[in-house]
Amino acid sequence: MKTYILTLGLVMGMIFCAKAQKAPPTPSEMTTKSIEAMDKKIKMNPTQKNIIYNYMLDLFKAQANLTKKQQTGMYNEDDISKFYRMQNETTKNVRNILKGEQQTQYDQYLEEVLRGGHKKKKKGKHEEEEVVTGIDGLKLPAGTATAAGTP
Numbered sequence: 001m002k003t004y005i006l007t008l009g010l011v012m013g014m015i016f017c018a019k020a021q022k023a024p025p026t027p028s029e030m031t032t033k034s035i036e037a038m039d040k041k042i043k044m045n046p047t048q049k050n051i052i053y054n055y056m057l058d059l060f061k062a063q064a065n066l067t068k069k070q071q072t073g074m075y076n077e078d079d080i081s082k083f084y085r086m087q088n089e090t091t092k093n094v095r096n097i098l099k100g101e102q103q104t105q106y107d108q109y110l111e112e113v114l115r116g117g118h119k120k121k122k123k124g125k126h127e128e129e130e131v132v133t134g135i136d137g138l139k140l141p142a143g144t145a146t147a148a149g150t151p
Contacts, residue, residue: 027060034060041109042102052094059090 025033035053038044044052066083069075091110098106 027057027064030060031057038106038109041112042098042105044098044102048097051097055090055093059086062086 031053034056035049038052039049062083066075066079069079095103095106
């Protein structure tokens, strides 16, 4: 009886552990999430959404393939540069589909995504950390030592 209960507990534990490990999102899931987030910032018509969805799906498929190659160690620098070229082409194609103010909103959306979203860390009860964009965000604060150990 003890063996039966112990075995049952072990099997249940393995099932819970297996469910706890989530698989990475598929390219179509990532595309859908990206389009939904983009649509909140940029009001797109259904035609624009469909066309951009196809561009983004191709990009996320390429990203998934590159990730698989990197995990197996079967990639080279040419694969990475091809992906970056595809990423730049996708951005250019999306901008071509958007009109007028949408292009400006898309640029703002991309900047926000590159910054890490719209998250702001709180310092105190009512203070928010200042978000610095552009080249100033890459500069070290004054008085911080560099990698060589010199200020």
